[in-house]
Amino acid sequence: AQSVTQLDSHVSVSEGTPVLLRCNYSSSYSPSLFWYVQHPNKGLQLLLKYTSAATLVKGINGFEAEFKKSETSFHLTKPSAHMSDAAEYFCVVTRNYGGSQGNLIFGKGTKLSVKP
Amino acid sequence: DVKVTQSSRYLVKRTGEKVFLECVQDMDHENMFWYRQDPGLGLRLIYFSYDVKMKEKGDIPEGYSVSREKKERFSLILESASTNQTSMYLCASSFGQGIWSYNEQFFGPGTRLTVL
Numbered sequence: 001a002q003s004v005t006q007l008d009s010h011v012s013v014s015e016g017t018p019v020l021l022r023c024n025y026s027s028s029y030s031p032s033l034f035w036y037v038q039h040p041n042k043g044l045q046l047l048l049k050y051t052s053a054a055t056l057v058k059g060i061n062g063f064e065a066e067f068k069k070s071e072t073s074f075h076l077t078k079p080s081a082h083m084s085d086a087a088e089y090f091c092v093v094t095r096n097y098g099g100s101q102g103n104l105i106f107g108k109g110t111k112l113s114v115k116p
Numbered sequence: 117d118v119k120v121t122q123s124s125r126y127l128v129k130r131t132g133e134k135v136f137l138e139c140v141q142d143m144d145h146e147n148m149f150w151y152r153q154d155p156g157l158g159l160r161l162i163y164f165s166y167d168v169k170m171k172e173k174g175d176i177p178e179g180y181s182v183s184r185e186k187k188e189r190f191s192l193i194l195e196s197a198s199t200n201q202t203s204m205y206l207c208a209s210s211f212g213q214g215i216w217s218y219n220e221q222f223f224g225p226g227t228r229l230t231v232l
Contacts, residue, residue: 034220043120043206043223090159092220103210104221106159 002027004093006107014115019063019078021110023091026072033074034092035065038109044090050074061085086114119143120224122207128230135194137227139207148190149208149221150174150182159206165190197231204228 007022025033032051036044048059055067065076074091091107123138141148149164151174161174163182171182179201183191190209194201205228208221 032220036223041125041204041226041228043225044208046220046222049220108158 002031002093002095002105004091004105004107006089006091006110008110009108010111010113012113012115013081015083016080019076019081019085019112021076021089021091021112023074023076023107024072025074025091025093027093030069032094033065033067034104035059035063035074035076036090036092037087038090039087047076047089081112081114083114083116086112088112120207120209120222122205122224122227124227125225126228126230128232129194129197130232131198133194133197133231135197135229135231137192137194137205137207137229139190139192139209139224140188141190141209141222142188143209143211143222144187145209145211145222146187147210147212147221148184149210150180150190150192151206151208152176152203153206153226154203162192199231202229202231 004025034049035047037047038044047063048057050057050067058064063078065074067074088109088111090109093105095103120141129135147166150162151159153159160176162180163174165171165184168187181193204226206226207224210219210221212219
């Protein structure tokens, strides 16, 4: 069965230090993968997407993610955290069959805190 | 830019009331979705629609119904609101024929519903 696992429920970094949010997935085919960000009491905003083109994907606000098929990972990184990056981040994978759950599988989310 | 709007950001209703949540998208997307988001449970799909007047049940359709009379509008209806329907409701849309596509979803800002 397909699944997506965000390895950390909460990550805390200091402003100006690198950010790493980890995501592993399982799939029997080549899915599309996304990272979304959600600020408090807001909807989800697409940060970046991988759709079988380049394995290193650049997104908005300086974020990027690398698709590693051999490791089934799609980790999100940013070289230098900013206070405005504090939010919840969701790793999402497309589903390759029909059913009641729709076409996307959402991770449980990682809350990123940024300390001054 | 894709824009998905929801009729209310915050809503307070009484138990037993009929509640309408409206969602409108301006990008001529075929597919529309309703989710609810609860702490510890993540995003759960309530209903989705891949065409006008078409609807499919998601993971948790009980207590809800939907209406899609026009392509741009997807309404979620709580027939008789209950306190366990207090939640954040998110609407989303995506393009492409068929739900089982590799395309990302675009989310609205959410409606935080409180049922007293």
